Structure formats: C-alpha cells, structure tokens
Amino acid sequence: MASQAVEVExxxxxxxxxxxxxxxxxxxVTRVGEPxxxxxxxxxFDTQTHALASRDITLRRRTGGVDAGWHLKLTAEGPGSDEESGDAAGGSGSEPRRRRxxxxxxxxxxxVPDSLLAHVLAYLRGEDAAPVxxxxxxxxxxxxxxxDGVHLADLADDRVSAELLGAAGGAGGAGDAAVGDTAAPEGEARTREWREWELELVHGSPELFPAAEEILAAAGALPAKHGSKLAKVLALAARESGAAAGPKSPGKKGPVSDLLTAYLAEQISEILAHDPGVRLEEPEAVHDLRSATRRARSALQAYRRFYNALAVRHLGTELKWLGRVLGVPRDAEVMLDRLRGHMAELPxxxxxxxxxxxxxxxxxxxxxxxxKLQMAMVSARYFQLLDGLEGFLDNPPVRPGAAAPARKAAVKLVAKAAKxxxxxxxxxxxxxxGAEHETALHQVRKDAKRLRxxxxxxxxxxxxHATKIAKAARRQQQILGDFHDSVVARDLLAKLAAAPDLPEAVASAYVTLHTRQVQLAADAEAEYRKERKKSRKVFRGTVI
Structure with a gap:
C-alpha cells in the first residue's frame, strides 16, 4: 500500500x-540549518492529452533525495474538490496549496505501482500513462x-531543467525515455530551464507563509504562475484555470438548470473521489460510490423535462447499470454484516x-x-459513462424551459416528488x-429517496426548509431500508434452511434467525407508520 501525507506549500x-x-x-524562525x-x-507520467495534468494531478517517479520513489499528488480533499486547496488548479495567487x-x-x-494507479484509472479511462x-x-x-527547536518548514531553492518527452518515450523504461516525435506546445521549446523557490511546511503552521512573504518578495520572489513544475513546462495555466472555475453556484434568480448542474457536479466529484477506494476495496467505498450514483440518477430524472430526453435517458440507463453492479456486492456485504450481528444473539x-x-x-x-465489479470498473462502458457525465456538465443539452427561475421551478419539482x-x-x-405489500413499501422507500x-x-x-424536507424523507428511507433488509434476510434464511442434509443445529439456528427477521420487519413497519405521520406535516403542501 502507498503511504500518504498532506503537502502544504x-x-x-x-x-x-x-x-x-x-x-x-x-x-x-530562530535558526536556519546548513543548506x-x-x-x-x-x-x-500522463496521457498524450495530459488527462492528469489538466486536473492538477501529477504522477512521477523520482530518484535522488530522501524521498526517492513514485509520487502521486492530488488535491488535499480528493480529486475534483477545491476545498482548502488555495488556487489548487491554477496554482497562482498568495494562498498556500494543500495537496495529498x-x-x-x-x-x-x-x-506505475498498482497502489497509485488505482487512484488515476478513472481519469486515464483506458489510456496508458507514459513518460511526458x-x-x-x-x-x-x-x-x-x-x-523550541521544532522543524517549521523547508525552503527549497530549485534550479530546474525540463525536457519534453514523446508518448513513445517509455518503451524502453522511464529511466531511458528518449525524446519522441510529439510536438511541443505551441510557442514552447522542447527543453526549458528556470529557477523557483518552494516553502513547504514540516511541523509549522500556515501563519508562516504570510510571515515570510515580505522577506521573500524583497528578494525578488513572486507567487508562482503555475501550480507545479509539470504545469509550467506543459504551459497548462489556461486549461487549469478553466478546470478550477467549476459549475456556477445556483442563485434564487438564476435558471433552474443551475440547480441540476451544481448538484450533478457534486455527485460526479464524489464518484471520482470514491473510485480508488472501490478498486482498493476500502471500507464503505462501494456504499459511497453507489450513493453518489443514485443521487445523480435521481436528479436527472427529477429535472428531465428541462433537458434533451434522449441524453437524460441514456445517462439514466448507464447510471442504473453502474448502481446495479455496485449493489450486488454491497447488498451481500450488508446482509453478511446483519446476520453476523444477529448471530451474536444466539446461544x-x-x-x-x-x-x-x-x-x-x-x-x-x-x-x-x-x-465482477472490478471488471466493470475497467470497462469501456464505465469510462464512457464518466465521459458522458462530464460532457453533460460541459455542454448541458438544455431545453428552453431550463431558463425558468430556479426558486419557482424548485417548488414544483419538490411538490411533484412529494406527491x-x-x-x-x-x-x-x-x-x-404479503409480497404485494412488501413490494409496495419498497417503492415507498425508493420514492422517499427521490424526494430526499x-x-x-x-x-x-x-x-x-428544503433541508427539513430532505431529512424527513431520509428518515423514511432509512426505516424502510431496515424493513427491506429484514425481508431479504428472512427469505434468504428460509432458502438456506430448506437445504437438504442440513445439520440439526444449523437448521435450528436458521429458524431462530428467521423468526428474528420477521419481528424486525414488523417493528420497522410500525416505526415507518409513526414516521409517516410526522413527515406528512413537513411535506404537506410542500410550499418551500
């Protein structure tokens, strides 16, 4: 596994x-060590189109110094997040950069080591990472x-020589990568030299940066125009600035389309952020990725009348496919954890x-x-879905009605979901x-989730007020989720108990667990009825 740290510089x-x-x-600062x-x-390493660098992601193999090895740098809150990263994508300005x-x-x-590659496959999308x-x-x-003798920070005085490599330069290994035939960015030479300083915290606090500003500026230092050495040599400042802008924040007087754009952007960021965790089989990663997928699909369905029907239908179908692929291992894990817990109640x-x-x-x-999930997440279908979601954000296929005022249109959307x-x-x-009633309650759960x-x-x-409605819908969803899990567990246990040649002790345990699930389902349904009465007061009229 890769080791992690947060770099602040x-x-x-x-x-x-x-x-x-x-x-x-x-x-x-009271003392400076010997240089x-x-x-x-x-x-x-990157693709020919610089898929990583354009997202402010750097992947490198470095020799020399105390930290020789492979390094992957991401924004501190995960790919796609601008929180606490300063001018993370553009890299210019007077704010420090936080990077993971x-x-x-x-x-x-x-x-590239698998432990690092897992974090960038969602951005490479089937392309190879080669020396650039x-x-x-x-x-x-x-x-x-x-x-007090604390090592506050390091100032690195770097004299840099950069060489652009062709996409084929990695054929003989990164260390032997030769200059290929790929053209350099317009106006750029294939080699560049420059000097820069990096002030990076070790155990000090961010207050050190403004404290150092006057002294460094007096020596001729200016805040860097690029966020990384790689960005500088690839001349990606303009592209980075565009990526950092992100979707427009919705306003009460803005168009209703801004609501979907902002919400969908959040879910795409969540999908990309949790993608590595699923590949590395980290706890809760499948659940988190599945939740983001469901949110994206719900939002597209709710706002579909404002967009091209074919585009929304296609993304909805693909999101449903991904949710289904994620759901099978997640549901199996939930069921196993549930029954493990109830086994503790047995003699x-x-x-x-x-x-x-x-x-x-x-x-x-x-x-x-x-x-099966791991195979799906390296498939062309999954990568095309990611492309499709981002393409929807970049060029929303809006209908004329999408220009309707957000505040008024939002009331109708919530009212429709509540009805x-x-x-x-x-x-x-x-x-x-019976089964018909259980299916109907499962539909209530799905509709509560959509309203949420x-x-x-x-x-x-x-x-x-919108938050209050979302919380009330979430409570119904969770209660009916427990009900559904009890029903599924009950049916599973009945099937297992019917297996031939089952030892008597095992059959007895299955019967006991089955009875427990029946009672839990009844308890959950009773709790739902109480919660529905409370929620109806919140939902009544849904005038928000």
Whole structure:
C-alpha cells in the first residue's frame, strides 16, 4: 500500500541571479540549518492529452533525495474538490496549496505501482500513462526552525531543467525515455530551464507563509504562475484555470438548470473521489460510490423535462447499470454484516454451528460480485459513462424551459416528488400483507429517496426548509431500508434452511434467525407508520 501525507506549500518564481535572503529574519524562525544540496531526476507520467495534468494531478517517479520513489499528488480533499486547496488548479495567487501526496517504492522504472494507479484509472479511462516530461533539479534546501527547536518548514531553492518527452518515450523504461516525435506546445521549446523557490511546511503552521512573504518578495520572489513544475513546462495555466472555475453556484434568480448542474457536479466529484477506494476495496467505498450514483440518477430524472430526453435517458440507463453492479456486492456485504450481528444473539452452540456455513454461503457470492465489479470498473462502458457525465456538465443539452427561475421551478419539482411519495404510501396502505405489500413499501422507500435527493438539490435556493424536507424523507428511507433488509434476510434464511442434509443445529439456528427477521420487519413497519405521520406535516403542501 502507498503511504500518504498532506503537502502544504507556496511556490515562487525567482530570477536566476536572485539571492536567498536571510531566512532567520522571518517572524517565528530562530535558526536556519546548513543548506543541503540534492540532485533530483523525475519522470512524469500522463496521457498524450495530459488527462492528469489538466486536473492538477501529477504522477512521477523520482530518484535522488530522501524521498526517492513514485509520487502521486492530488488535491488535499480528493480529486475534483477545491476545498482548502488555495488556487489548487491554477496554482497562482498568495494562498498556500494543500495537496495529498501518495508515495510508493521505486520499483520498476516504467511500471506505475498498482497502489497509485488505482487512484488515476478513472481519469486515464483506458489510456496508458507514459513518460511526458523529464525534470532534472539541483535543489538546495534550507531547514527553518522555531525557538523550541521544532522543524517549521523547508525552503527549497530549485534550479530546474525540463525536457519534453514523446508518448513513445517509455518503451524502453522511464529511466531511458528518449525524446519522441510529439510536438511541443505551441510557442514552447522542447527543453526549458528556470529557477523557483518552494516553502513547504514540516511541523509549522500556515501563519508562516504570510510571515515570510515580505522577506521573500524583497528578494525578488513572486507567487508562482503555475501550480507545479509539470504545469509550467506543459504551459497548462489556461486549461487549469478553466478546470478550477467549476459549475456556477445556483442563485434564487438564476435558471433552474443551475440547480441540476451544481448538484450533478457534486455527485460526479464524489464518484471520482470514491473510485480508488472501490478498486482498493476500502471500507464503505462501494456504499459511497453507489450513493453518489443514485443521487445523480435521481436528479436527472427529477429535472428531465428541462433537458434533451434522449441524453437524460441514456445517462439514466448507464447510471442504473453502474448502481446495479455496485449493489450486488454491497447488498451481500450488508446482509453478511446483519446476520453476523444477529448471530451474536444466539446461544453460543447455535452461533458456532451456523457461523462458518453463513460465511461460506454469503462470502462466496460477495467475493464473486466484487470480482465482477472490478471488471466493470475497467470497462469501456464505465469510462464512457464518466465521459458522458462530464460532457453533460460541459455542454448541458438544455431545453428552453431550463431558463425558468430556479426558486419557482424548485417548488414544483419538490411538490411533484412529494406527491409521488404520497401516492406510493397510499398504495402500500391498501395492500395489507404479503409480497404485494412488501413490494409496495419498497417503492415507498425508493420514492422517499427521490424526494430526499430533489430536496437536497434545491437547498441553494430554499435553504432550511428544503433541508427539513430532505431529512424527513431520509428518515423514511432509512426505516424502510431496515424493513427491506429484514425481508431479504428472512427469505434468504428460509432458502438456506430448506437445504437438504442440513445439520440439526444449523437448521435450528436458521429458524431462530428467521423468526428474528420477521419481528424486525414488523417493528420497522410500525416505526415507518409513526414516521409517516410526522413527515406528512413537513411535506404537506410542500410550499418551500
């Protein structure tokens, strides 16, 4: 597994003849260590279209210095997030950059470690990451210490030589990458040299940056125009600035289309952020990715009349496919965790008898579903879905009605979802028992989820009232989720108990667990009825 750290730094452009100032004059700095010189060589990997660099992601293999190895740098809150990253994409300005940095051992020169590759597959989308730039840096590092001896920060004085590499340069390994035939960016030479300073926190606080500003500026340092060395050599400032802008924040007087754009952008960011966790099988990653997928689909369905029907239908179909692929392993895991918990309520003899059998039966199906999920997430279909979602944001296929005022249109959207939920609840009330009743309650759960997501999407223009509706819908959804899980567990246990040649102790345990699920389902339904009465007061009229 890769190790992680958060890098907080400021980069400065300086002239070749600039002199490093007296760093001990920076407020809070009482001692400066002896300068240490390293020669660093790094090969940066990306696609021909710079899919990573254009998102402010850098992937490199560096030799020399104390942290030689593979490095992957992402925004501190995960790809797609601008929170607390300063001018993360553009990199210019006076705010420090926060970046999440993952490290892996040097390994083989041309083979990106799987622990890092998992974090960028959603951006590569089937393309290979090949060497694009080689940097040679003569780095002189000055360690800055506080009065208590704490290592506050390092100032790195870098003299950089950069060489653009062709896409085929990695054929003989990253270390031997040769200059290929790929043309350099317009107006750029294939090699460049420059000097820059980096002030990076070690154990110090961000207050050190403004404290150092005057002294560094007096020495001729200016806030860097690019967020990274790679961005500088690829001249990606303009592209980065466009990526950093993101969707327009919805306003009460703005068009209703802004509501979907902003909400969908959030869900796409969540999908991309949780994608690596699913690949690395991290806890809750499948659940989080599935939730974002469902939110995106709900929002598209709710706002569909404002957009081209074919475009919305296609994305909805693909999101449903992804949700289904995610749902199988997630549901198996939920069921296994649920029954594990209830086994703890059994007498020790029964619990011991059934534990291994359940683990074998459910664990096997869960593992098979995970394997199918991993295959789906490297498929062209999944990558095309990501392209489609981002394309929808970049060029929304709006109809004329999408220009309707957001505040007024939002009321109608929420009211429609609330009426849909009420109709489903009445249907469930008319079907008193049996499979038909259980199916009807499951539909109530799905409609409560849709109302929740629609209400969440209109929070920018309707604030607390929309939040109140979303929370009430979420409570119904959760209660009926417990009901549905109990029904599924009940049916599963009945099937397992009917298996031939079942040991008596195991059969007895299954019967006990089955009875428990029947009671839990009844309890959940009773709780839902109470919650529905409370929620109807919130939903009544849905005048927000």
């Amino acid at each position: 400021m980069k400065y452009d300086v002239g070749q003849d600039a002199e490093v100032p007296s760093l001990a004059e920076i407020p809070g 240490h010189v390293d020669t660093l060589e790094a090969v940066y 940095e993952l490290h892996a051992p040097l390994g083989q020169p041309g083979v 730039v080689r940097l040679k840096t003569q780095r002189t590092t000055y360690a800055l210490y506080g009065g 020790p003899i029964l619990a011991s008898a059934v534990k291994d059998r359940l683990e074998d039966d459910l664990g096997a199906s869960r593992d098979a579903a995970h394997r 849909r939920l009420e109709r489903a609840a009445r249907t469930a009330k008319r079907t008193r028992r 997501h629609v209400a969440e999407s209109v929070e920018p223009v309707h604030g607390k």
